[in-house]
Amino acid sequence: MSGTAPGSTPKHRLNPGKLLLSKWTAAQPQNREKHFLVSQLFCDEQGQVLQVELQAVLSRRCQRLDWRALEDAMTWHLGWK
Template structure:
């Protein structure tokens, strides 16, 4: 399990452990917060294709799917 501080996720780099469509490296490009400034979701952008996806930040804690940094 990856230990993550959600407030420091912006512009962090991630590697997918099982890449699809040649999308292996990702960058967190946006944080979505609630009224209390708590991070709820993030926007991940694939470096190669520039495709974006929005997902809960807790998804990045799953070490079976994501690794911190670009490897």
């Protein structure tokens, strides 16, 4: 059993506090940007991680997104593949 309900999107179990400098691979690369590094965490006043900044290794372009978006295994793969 995979632990994922039928018809639902598979998810990674992540600890948002350990995302800084983690490596990610885009499942569907765009503009040849496939590998990314979490370069910054954005937190609220209580220190809870809200968003991350992903930096493309190839172009150094940065994008900011909700850290929970990385839990979607159909969009992001943990590590560089």
